[in-house]
Amino acid sequence: MFKIMIKTPVKVIYSKFACRSLHGSVRKCDKFENPFTRTFRVLKDDLSRKKQQLMQPTTSGVANVFPSHADIVIIGGGAVGSSIAYWLKQKTNADALKIVVVERDPTYKECSTVLSVGGLRQQFSLPENIQLSLYGAEFLRTLKKRFGPDAETNFTPHGYLVLASEEGAQQLMDNQKLQKELGAVNVLLTKEKLKERFPWMNVDNVELGCLGLEKEGWFDPWSLLQILKKGAKDLGTEYIHGDVVDFNFTARSDIMVEGTQQGSYEGINELIVQLPNGERKPIKFAYCILAAGGHSGEIAELAKIGLGPGMLSVPLPVQNRKRYVFNFKCPGIPPGINTPLTVDYSGAYFRRECLGGSFICGLSPPPEEEPIADNLEMDHSYFDEKIWPILANRVPAFESIKVTGGWSGYYDYNCFDQNGIIGPHPYYFNMYIATGFSGHGIQQAPAVGRAVAELILDGRFQTIDLSRFSFDRLIVDKPMFEIGIY
Known part of the structure; x- marks a missing residue:
């Protein structure tokens, strides 16, 4: 040293x-x-x-x-x-x-802050990340007391739902135990409980899920x-x-x-x-x-x-890494308005965006498929080839979805x-x-x-x-x- x-x-x-x-x-x-x-x-x-x-x-x-x-x-x-x-x-x-x-x-x-999806969760494996995000929830809860009655971020408290395969189930249980010890409020759901609570989900290859009950959701990052x-x-x-x-x-x-x-x-x-x-x-x-x-x-x-x-x-x-966020509409009967931000064990995620069957989704690529980060142009083929097959398998109602828009933003990516x-x-x-x-x-x-x-x-x-x-x-x-x- x-x-x-x-x-x-x-x-x-x-x-x-x-x-x-x-x-x-x-x-x-x-x-x-x-x-x-x-x-x-x-x-x-x-x-x-x-x-x-x-x-x-x-x-x-x-x-x-x-x-x-x-x-x-x-x-x-x-x-x-x-x-x-x-x-x-x-x-x-x-x-x-x-x-x-x-x-x-x-x-x-082009700031990472305003182009993020504004997620808030405590479902991490490192205690530092859990504690940082627990305080993030407390800070949002007390915004008006600290900054006045006009301070508003439109927090949506529907939580995160993290899914695990049979191989990842033990790690999900270990993480959840640590999260609860540090003050997070979430619950483990078996395959049967997942289907009972979220009937729109295909759980055939899911072993376990962890659902945040409090202090998780999403908000407006610009605000x-x-x-x-x-x-x-x-x-x-x-x-x-x-x-x-x-x-x-x-x-x-x-x-x-x-x-x-x-x-x-x-x-x-x-x-x-x-x-x-x-x-x-x-x-x-x-x-x-x-x-x-x-x-x-x-x-x-x-x-x-x-x-x-x-x-x-x-x-x-630390470098800029480009990430895509896609908007899509679900015809027919979509998952309900209280649907959590759902993270498949493949890494693909989706959540409701307002009403009317509108959703946003995304998926971080593996290192060998990183998109060029010198511009914020969208590549809609990424949705068709990488994200849609995962979503359609997990939610049958998503089989006929079509992209309606989206945006790309930068992560301040720590390569280490x-x-x-x-x-x-x-x-x-x-x-x-x-x-x-x-x-x-x-x-x-x-x-x-x-x-x-x-x-x-x-x-x-x-x-x-x-x-x-x-x-x-x-x-x-x-x-x-x-x-x-x-």
């Missing part, structure tokens, strides 16, 4: 709050500033900035006064990035931290994103429209890294943002959080992650083990990572935001221990795989 040794205390750069810690408490500074002088200086700066903002109104949440510095810069303003910003502000005095979120597309038209973003902005977070295109590096003689030469450590405390007009501007920061979804891997390379020596030789293995990477980078003491959720990000965003805020403000996880999801597992080659149901 590599170790970082700091020869002298690291002098962390804070913006206008240079005499305050991350908790807002007064600390010693290298140069004392009279409190009254500091107060008037800060007020003067704030009034000047507000005056400029009033003279140049903002549009689409994009500030016209570009910030030259921030205590914390978050790269990515989707659900995870906005949740982190919200929790950092919520856990401190709103003015104690200057937080800037850099988002490449404020319309979010959750807007709630999190508004919550962060109302507490003072600033959103910038731009692309992070580079980092500036600073030699640090006070830090030594095992495995490198003395005096060779280079830290980061500034990134470069390219604005929509092509102009490039720097932002200095004390901390940087990488939460850029499927683009996180390429941004990490700008910080030499995966391209340098020692710990920097290990890349951040398909689970989130959460926590500090082992080389850069001031860079944190929250990405690679591989389709689980929208339901886990509330808990991930809280967890990252705990790491930065409290120095450790306080609610859910996500230590096993750290970047370190890439270095020691210890993947955290979810065990699938077959």
Whole structure:
């Protein structure tokens, strides 16, 4: 293992709050500033900035006064990035931290968040994923209390139904036992009970099913994103429209890294943002959080992650992976309106979408059949060749269905083990990572935001221990795989 040794205390750069810690408490500074002088200086700066903002109104949440510095810069303003910003502000005095979120597309038209199906489930095999999604359910339950009466995500509480073959039945039982121990509410159904409860289902080659009874279902991901973003902005977070295109590096003689030469450590405390007009501007920061979804891997390379020596030789293995979601209508008598989101042991899933016999469905392809992820064009033959035969076998009423539409979106796919990477980078003491959720990000965003805020403000996880999801597992080659149901 590599170790970082700091020869002298690291002098962390804070913006206008240079005499305050991350908790807002007064600390010693290298140069004392009279409190009254500091107060008037800060007020003067704030009034000047507000005056400029009033003279140049903002549009689409994009500030016209570009910030030259921030205590914390978050790269990515989707659900995870906005949740982190919200929790950092919520856990401190709103003015104690200057937080800037850099988002490449404020319309979010290709964002993983808004193109997901908005599922919420606790039917996982890893305790961390179960706990993250349990808190996601609690967060949705208390939205109005936290954000006001207009906070609404249209949660549909019909649960998940996960099916298992004879080979996968034992794993389904093991998973369900762990889920219930951690607080999930679900029930195992035998083949006979499945047929009794869901008469529309062909259960000939199904051995067992697990049905979520509470805290599972689906919701509108766009609404959750807007709630999190508004919550962060109302507490003072600033959103910038731009692309992070580079980092500036600073030699640090006070830090030594095992495995490198003395005096060779280079830290980061500034990134470069390219604005929509092509102009490039720097932002200095004390901390940087990488939460850029499927683009996180390429941004990490700008910080030499995966391209340098020692710990920097290990890349951040997160890429965009394209997934299709198809709409179809079922003629005749379709499964009822309380039908759960049903996951066949082949991986194909379907659920109701509004009324009138409308459904959506999908299926993640095996690695060798991954579609090209450089565009969001649909391939309707994928439905005909891969998904329809599975659905028609499982639900006889689906034999004559026809596709009526659909969309494609990106997963921030972690190629290492398909689970989130959460926590500090082992080389850069001031860079944190929250990405690679591989389709689980929208339901886990509330808990991930809280967890990252705990790491930065409290120095450790306080609610859910996500230590096993750290970047370190890439270095020691210890993947955290979810065990699938077959």
